Amino acid sequence: MMIESQGKTTEPQAAGVVLSEKARTLPSGEREFMMDVRTADLEVNMGPQHPATHGVMRILIRTDGELITGAQPHLGYLHRCAEKIGENVEWLQYLPYTDRYDYLAAMNNNLGYSMAVEAMLGEEIPRRAQMLRTICAELNRIGSHLIAFGTYGLDLGAITPFLYAFREREWMMALFEKICGARLTYSYLRIGGVFNDTPPGWLGEVEHFCDVFEEKHKEYVDLLMMNHIFVKRTADIGVIPAEMALDFGLTGPMIRGSGIDFDLRRDTPYMLYGELADAGAFDVILGSGAKGALGDCWDRFYVRVMEMIESVKIIRWCLGSIEPGPVIAPLPKVLKVPAGEAYVGIENPRGELGHFVVSDGGKVARRVRVRGPSFCNLAVLEAIMPGTLLADAVAIVGSTDVVIGETDR
Amino acid sequence: MLASSAVREYLTNVWDGVRTTLVGMRITGRYLLQKPITVQYPDERLPIPDRYRGIHYLEQEKCINCLACARACPIDCIEMDAIRHGKELEWVSFTLDYQKCMFCELCVYPCPKDCIHMGTEFAYVSFDRSEFVHDLLSFKGMAPDAKVRMREAKEKKALKEAAKLAAKQAKDESEGNGDGD
Amino acid sequence: MQHGNLVHELLSGVAPEAVPEWATILVTAVIGVSVLVGLVSVLAMFSVWLERKVSGHIQCRYGPMYVGGWHGWAQSLADGVKLLMKEDMIPLGADRVLFVLAPALVLGSIFGAMAAMPLAPGFYFADINLGVFFILGMSALTTIGVIMSGWASNSKWSLYGAMREAAQVVAYEIPLGISLLAPLMVAGTFNLLEASEAQSGWFGMKWFVFQNPFLIPAAVLFFVAALAETKRAPFDLPEAESELVAGFMTEYSGIRWSFFFMEEYAAMFLMSIVGAVFFFGGFESPFTSLAEWAFVAESGADGVVTEAAGIFELPLLYHVTAGTVLAAKALFGVFLMMWVRWTLPRVRIDQVMTMGYKYLTPLALVVVLATGFWELILS
Numbered sequence: 016m017m018i019e020s021q022g023k024t025t026e027p028q029a030a031g032v033v034l035s036e037k038a039r040t041l042p043s044g045e046r047e048f049m050m051d052v053r054t055a056d057l058e059v060n061m062g063p064q065h066p067a068t069h070g071v072m073r074i075l076i077r078t079d080g081e082l083i084t085g086a087q088p089h090l091g092y093l094h095r096c097a098e099k100i101g102e103n104v105e106w107l108q109y110l111p112y113t114d115r116y117d118y119l120a121a122m123n124n125n126l127g128y129s130m131a132v133e134a135m136l137g138e139e140i141p142r143r144a145q146m147l148r149t150i151c152a153e154l155n156r157i158g159s160h161l162i163a164f165g166t167y168g169l170d171l172g173a174i175t176p177f178l179y180a181f182r183e184r185e186w187m188m189a190l191f192e193k194i195c196g197a198r199l200t201y202s203y204l205r206i207g208g209v210f211n212d213t214p215p216g217w218l219g220e221v222e223h224f225c226d227v228f229e230e231k232h233k234e235y236v237d238l239l240m241m242n243h244i245f246v247k248r249t250a251d252i253g254v255i256p257a258e259m260a261l262d263f264g265l266t267g268p269m270i271r272g273s274g275i276d277f278d279l280r281r282d283t284p285y286m287l288y289g290e291l292a293d294a295g296a297f298d299v300i301l302g303s304g305a306k307g308a309l310g311d312c313w314d315r316f317y318v319r320v321m322e323m324i325e326s327v328k329i330i331r332w333c334l335g336s337i338e339p340g341p342v343i344a345p346l347p348k349v350l351k352v353p354a355g356e357a358y359v360g361i362e363n364p365r366g367e368l369g370h371f372v373v374s375d376g377g378k379v380a381r382r383v384r385v386r387g388p389s390f391c392n393l394a395v396l397e398a399i400m401p402g403t404l405l406a407d408a409v410a411i412v413g414s415t416d417v418v419i420g421e422t423d424r
Numbered sequence: 425m426l427a428s429s430a431v432r433e434y435l436t437n438v439w440d441g442v443r444t445t446l447v448g449m450r451i452t453g454r455y456l457l458q459k460p461i462t463v464q465y466p467d468e469r470l471p472i473p474d475r476y477r478g479i480h481y482l483e484q485e486k487c488i489n490c491l492a493c494a495r496a497c498p499i500d501c502i503e504m505d506a507i508r509h510g511k512e513l514e515w516v517s518f519t520l521d522y523q524k525c526m527f528c529e530l531c532v533y534p535c536p537k538d539c540i541h542m543g544t545e546f547a548y549v550s551f552d553r554s555e556f557v558h559d560l561l562s563f564k565g566m567a568p569d570a571k572v573r574m575r576e577a578k579e580k581k582a583l584k585e586a587a588k589l590a591a592k593q594a595k596d597e598s599e600g601n602g603d604g605d
Numbered sequence: 606m607q608h609g610n611l612v613h614e615l616l617s618g619v620a621p622e623a624v625p626e627w628a629t630i631l632v633t634a635v636i637g638v639s640v641l642v643g644l645v646s647v648l649a650m651f652s653v654w655l656e657r658k659v660s661g662h663i664q665c666r667y668g669p670m671y672v673g674g675w676h677g678w679a680q681s682l683a684d685g686v687k688l689l690m691k692e693d694m695i696p697l698g699a700d701r702v703l704f705v706l707a708p709a710l711v712l713g714s715i716f717g718a719m720a721a722m723p724l725a726p727g728f729y730f731a732d733i734n735l736g737v738f739f740i741l742g743m744s745a746l747t748t749i750g751v752i753m754s755g756w757a758s759n760s761k762w763s764l765y766g767a768m769r770e771a772a773q774v775v776a777y778e779i780p781l782g783i784s785l786l787a788p789l790m791v792a793g794t795f796n797l798l799e800a801s802e803a804q805s806g807w808f809g810m811k812w813f814v815f816q817n818p819f820l821i822p823a824a825v826l827f828f829v830a831a832l833a834e835t836k837r838a839p840f841d842l843p844e845a846e847s848e849l850v851a852g853f854m855t856e857y858s859g860i861r862w863s864f865f866f867m868e869e870y871a872a873m874f875l876m877s878i879v880g881a882v883f884f885f886g887g888f889e890s891p892f893t894s895l896a897e898w899a900f901v902a903e904s905g906a907d908g909v910v911t912e913a914a915g916i917f918e919l920p921l922l923y924h925v926t927a928g929t930v931l932a933a934k935a936l937f938g939v940f941l942m943m944w945v946r947w948t949l950p951r952v953r954i955d956q957v958m959t960m961g962y963k964y965l966t967p968l969a970l971v972v973v974l975a976t977g978f979w980e981l982i983l984s
Contacts, residue, residue, distance in 0.1 A: 059761050067847045081765070081954055108498035111528035170847045172838060172951025175452055178664035182461060189470075196477035196542065202528045210533070214475065238451045238948070243437070243444040244839055245950045348534055405765065406953045409848050438964065448948040452663045456944075462666040 042402075056084055063092045067170050067409040070419030074396070076408060083408055086400035088393055093423040101372075101383030106132055106350045107206055109383065114200035116387065117421040119162050120364045122148075122155035122191075125204035127361045130285065131370035132206045134357035136346070140286075143340040144208035149287050150221065150333045151191070151203060153326040157228070158187045159364035160319045160326075163416040167316060168239050170413035171248050176239040183231055186224055193217055206350060208343030222334055225327045232324060240320055249316060250307030253399045253411035260310065263395045266388050267366025268322065269415065272302035272315030279362040287333070296332040297325040312414035319364075319416065351378055365389050365416055385424060389417040472544040477527045479545040480520055482560040485567055486539035489513055493531035493540050499524045502531060510577070512570045515561050522548055522556040637730040641719055645712075645871045650681035652870035652939060659943045691859035696759060699856065703757035708857070708864035711750030715871045718743030722878050723797050725928030726888055736797040737785060740879060741778070744834070744872055748774040751843060751853050754865070758856035766852025769954055770843035773833060776961030777840075781830035783969035787823040787976040788813045788883040797879075801887025801931075812886035819976040824884040826969050828941070831876040833957065835869060838946035842954055870939075877938030878931065885934055888927035 062073035071092035077085035097116055101109045113128045114121035126148055133140065140148075165180030188198045193214055195203035203209055239245055255265070260273040270277050278299040280288040291297060300321040302314030354376040360369040366388030373382040392415050400408055463470060472478075494502040501524035505516040529542055540560075550556060566574070654669065658676065661668025673679025695704055721736045721743075723729040733739050748770055755767020791813050792800040804811050814820045833840035844852035854865050881887060952960065 057761060065850060080768075104498050108496070108530065111498055111526055111530065114528075168950060172841070172845065172847060173949060174660075175664050175947045178666070179455075182665055192476065193473040194475070196473065196475035196529065197527065200526065200528070202530075210529075211475070214473070234451050237444075238448050239950070241444060242448055242950060243440040244952050244956075247956055248950060248953055404953060404955065406842075406845070406848050406951075434964075438968075445945070445949060449944060452944065452948045455665055456659070456663045458665070460662060460666050464667070464670060 061408065062089075067412060068419075069166060069412070069417055072393075072412075072417065072419050072422070074400075074408070074412065076400075076405070078405060081405045083400055083403050083405060086397055086408065088396050090390075090393070090419075090422050093419050095424065097424040098383050098385060101380050103379065105378050106352055106380060109380070110205070111200065111202045114202055115420060116385065116424045117159075117363060117365065117368070117389070117418050118199060119418055120155050120159040121199065121201045122151045122203060123159075123361065123363045123368060125202060126152050126286075127359060127363070127368045127370045128372075129204050129206045130361065131357050131359040131372045132350075132352060134359055135352050135355050135372065135374055136206070136350075138207055138344045138346065140208055140344055141341045143212075143338060144342045144344075145286050146333050146337045147209050147213065147342060148204060149291075150330050150337075151194070151201075151209075153329045153333075154187055154190065154221070154224075155201075156326045156364045157323050158184045160323050161187075163319050163364070164235060164239070164316075164323075167410075167413040167416075168245075170409045171245060173239055173242075173245070176235065179231070179234065179238070183228055186227075190217070190220060190224060193220070205343055207346045208341070210343065212342045218334055218337065221330060225330055225334075228327060229324065232320075235320060240316065246306050246313060248406075249312040249410055249414070251311050252307075252403060252407045253312045253414060254308045255310040255395060255399060257310065259395070259398065263398070264391050265366065265395060266391065267363065268315050268318040269366060269392045269395070271300060272318045272414075273310035274302050274304070274314075276301055279360055279367055283360065285359070285361060291329055291332060294332065297329050300325060312410050315414045315416075349378060351376065352380075360386070363388050365418065365421070366392055387421040387424060389415070389419075390422040390424075393417050393422055472546075474544075476544045476546070477529050477542045479522070479543050479548060479558070480531075480560055481541055481543045482518060482562070483537075483539040483541070484515065484518075484560075484562050485569075486537040487513075487518070488537055490536060492534040492536060496530045496534045498528065498530060499526065501525045509566075509574065512566060512574050514566045515564055517564075518560045520558050520560060522558055523553060637720075641716060641730060644724075645716065645719065645867060646685075648874055649867040649870040650685060652873065653684070653866070654678065654681045655936075655940070656870075656943050659940065660947045663944070663947045685863065688860050688863045693861070694858050696856050698759040700757040700759065703753045704856075705861075707750045707754035707757055708861045709750075710753065711747045711868045712864045714743050714746035714750065715868045715875070717746070718875055719871065721797065722875060723801070723882075724931070725924040726798065726801075729798065732798060733796070735795045737789065737795050737879065737883070740875065741782060741785075744875060745774060745778055747868055747872065750868075751865075754857065755843075755853040758853070760856050762849045762851070762855045763853050766843040766845070766849050766855070769845075769849075770836065770853060772954070773836075773840065773842060773957055773961075776958055777830050777833040777965070780826060780961060780965035780969045781834055783966065783973055784823050784826040784830060785879070785883060786969075786973045787817075787820055790973070790976055790980055791817055791820065792883065797882045797887070801882050801889065804886045804889045808891050810886070810891065811889065812884065814884050817976055817979055819972050819979055820884060822968070823972045823976065824880065826965055826972065827880055827884070828938075830961075830965055830969075831880065832942060832945065833961065835872040835876055835942075837869070837873065837942050839949040839951050840957060841946075841951060842957060845951060847951075873939050873942055874935055877935035877942070880938055881931060881934035888931050890930045892926050892930055 056077045056079050059076045059078055060073055061076050062068040063071040068074065073089040073092070075087045075089060076083055095115070097112055100112055104112075110125060110128060113124040117124050161180040161184045165177035165184075168174070168176035168180075191201055191203070192198050194217055195201050195211065197203075203211070255263075255269070255273050257273045257275050260270045260275060265273070266277070266279075276299055279285075280297075281292040281299060284290075284292060300318045302309060302318055304310070304314060305317070306313045352374040354374055356371070356373040358369060358371045360367045362368075367386065368388055369386030371382070371384040371386070372380055375381045396411065396415065400411055403411065489504055489506040489508075491504065494500070494504060501521040502519070503521075504518040506518075507514040507516065527542070532540055532542060548556070548558075654677070657680070658668040667676075669677030669680035671677055671680075672683045695701055718740045720730045721733045721739045723732075751770045752767045755763040755765075755770070758764075788800070789795065792803045794800055794803070804813060807815075814824055832838075836843050842852075843849075844854060846852075849855070854862055857865065
């Protein structure tokens with residue numbers, strides 16, 4: 016409405032949609048008449064450099080004032096040919112690359128890939144290695160959800176919870192730094208186990224972290240999740256009904272936020288998770304629609320925040336039953352994987368992270384294919400964003416908790 | 425009935441807004457009075473754990489130029505060059521390109537002599553890209569003790585050869601003497 | 606105790622008879638303007654430093670620590686120098702005249718508003734009868750500058766910011782004005798000095814909030830409306846850094862950008878002063894009473910300092926104490942605004958409107974009505 020009149024064009028057809036002296040039917044069925052005012056929707060590029068797109072994603076938004084009438088995410092700004100690299104480096108050498116697609120949950124990525132290769136090898140993983148893998152994966156899930164929590168606050172204008180979340184994440188990273196030497200791209204897991212046993216006292220430190228984290232978690236809930244402004248900003252926004260969630264193939268907190276009880280850790284038990292589920296060590300958190308419609312942004316946020324406590328429970332269970340032993344299966348240094356193919360899907364913090372690997376019996380994979388959860392979850396944006404306000408767009412993008420490194424790979 | 429529920433919602437909104445704001449301000453206010461947890465970085469530093477994966481260092485004396493680490497590297501950022509003099513090595517270069525290196529530590533494990541390690545140094549800053557191709561060698565050419573060893577070996581060899589020669593000459597002489605007979 | 610303008614009296618006192626009256630007024634004005642400009646810049650720099658320290662400590666970190674030695678006190682100075690040194694950029698598609706004019710208008714109008722702000726009982730720039738209305742009117746002018754900047758930038762994000770600012774300020778002028786009506790009724794004056802005067806007594810604790818129970822909710826309403834008026838979080842929608850990149854200031858950089866920044870902090874201080882004067886006693890505090898009492902005891906007067914008292918007999922200690930008390934109250938208000946900012950998420954634009962029109966305005970009206978009845982019954 017405003018941009019048009021700034022242009023110096025005299026021909027009305029030169030500048031986009033012109034609805035002069037025409038009527039259009041609003042979604043409500045009402046007829047709206049446009050007499051003299053030439054109006055056109057404003058197309059805004061949100062990104063690739065925008066504070067709220069969590070990386071280099073571009074969303075082409077069509078707006079009518081503050082109201083969004085259409086949105087289309089554009090991907091590919093961070094494409095690094097990760098899958099193709101997998102076909103060119105040895106089995107183990109691909110492991111550091113898996114760190115880099117979902118860089119907030121590198122341990123989980125390592126786990127997915129090494130489990131896919133192990134499925135073809137048919138190797139038995141030592142129990143202590145499985146315990147350490149579980150502890151690390153769940154610690155990393157906490158870290159990843161902390162980022163989701165903090166950046167969501169940041170998207171909605173609350174800066175302080177972000178710093179608080181980073182404080183605890185920093186601690187988590189320090190723990191990983193002690194066990195594997197890296198803070199973000201861990202490559203701690205190896206095909207067949209983990210590469211190093213814990214340093215002395217590390218498990219005690221993890222326990223201490225769990226104790227403190229549970230206290231701080233209450234603050235997160237009070238400070239942000241239950242804040243009235245926050246609730247009003249997220250409840251009833253970006254509602255994904257259960258039907259739609261299934262149609263779009265959403266996974267992880269996105270689908271659980273819509274009330275569908277689906278968690279790969281319990282439903283396709285891998286590693287120790289079957290045992291954990293039987294022991295009742297963790298619950299699957301579901302969106303309840305407590306503050307608005309079921310499947311809104313608040314529900315997804317709620318699922319993430321509460322899952323952190325479930326992860327703490329899992330870690331505690333593992334800490335209680337971990338025993339000394341070998342941490343890696345005896346495998347040759349240069350791995351040759353028997354010909355075949357395997358698909359392993361694991362529960363990443365963002366949803367189902369699937370690795371499909373094909374081997375022709377050589378030292379190098381024939382094909383590595385990754386099913387990224389953020390990539391699949393992002394598709395729903397186009398369906399739920401129209402009809403919301405510009406500020407809600409930020410809330411909705413934040414509630415999908417995408418990592419652009421993984422959507423683009 | 426409808427009006428009363430609307431009024432109740434209105435008042436609940438006001439109350440919730442004020443209450444949750446105060447709850448939040450209590451939390452932030454409490455942290456305002458606490459000591460910060462950050463450290464003043466260049467002056468204070470957090471301890472770096474032993475397993476930290478920083479800039480590599482090489483125990484050059486142990487290294488046998490077997491290229492195991494270079495082969496293990498996913499991005500081929502390790503290059504080494506040495507001239508072999510029998511058992512001894514004359515080092516030309518052992519470079520790591522830190523523009524490529526992703527600090528995955530895969531180069532450390534295949535080493536048969538356990539001579540390449542990752543250190544605790546992490547800040548590697550330069551104005552020039554070429555400076556990121558870092559030479560890990562502590563000395564070029566041959567190690568001093570290797571030189572000594574080589575000299576000794578050479579001397580030994582020379583002695584041996586001299587002895588051999590002498591023996592041969594003696595033999596030749598005795599044979600020559602025999603011939604001469 | 607009503608005093609004349611300290612500077613003017615001082616000048617009149619020392620100037621020879623031959624100097625005409627208008628000359629002393631002019632010199633007074635020049636001195637006043639320079640003091641004001643210096644005050645606003647120093648205030649903005651101090652507030653930025655304070656904001657960074659407050660936010661830092663709330664977030665478990667230190668904030669600036671290096672520049673200047675003690676807790677990075679000179680950080681804002683260094684930043685100011687940096688902003689001055691920066692290239693003055695005007696986007697190619699921008700409307701150059703409006704683009705340049707907008708920050709000047711924003712800063713100019715806040716300077717204008719500050720003219721009616723008293724710093725001490727005898728130190729003010731303009732003693733205006735309708736002081737509050739003048740301040741509210743002038744500070745509302747900044748909106749024009751913000752809209753100008755949003756339009757002139759020729760950026761979509763800036764335009765969004767400008768539109769939000771327009772809608773928001775229009776919505777919040779109303780509760781801001783109405784919530785101020787309540788203390789105005791108690792004070793019976795629009796003049797800030799007189800309102801402060803009306804609260805003397807009870808050892809400096811006869812503040813309006815203690816005089817009338819309905820002034821406590823009025824103060825809360827005023828605080829919320831002032832937050833929105835000064836574009837502070839949770840109402841910082843015009844700049845909304847996570848939604849609109851930087852809103853109306855997206856295309857600004859360097860010293861022009863810092864004008865908007867200075868305006869924000871000056872407006873915060875100004876609103877806090879207004880709040881302090883009309884709710885929390887203005888200059889009055891036990892310390893002020895003590896200073897006054899000491900002066901009276903010393904001079905032997907019967908508690909009334911006549912206007913005839915010459916400039917050199919004025920109780921300087923009293924003025925300094927009163928000024929410090931007011932500044933401390935205002936800075937506490939600024940601190941409160943910062944505390945709120947670093948706690949709350951941002952509200953959405955329709956919620957801002959809802960809150961302004963459906964919550965604050967009716968509640969303010971109720972409070973005004975209740976205050977009126979209370980006053981009526983008491984009198």
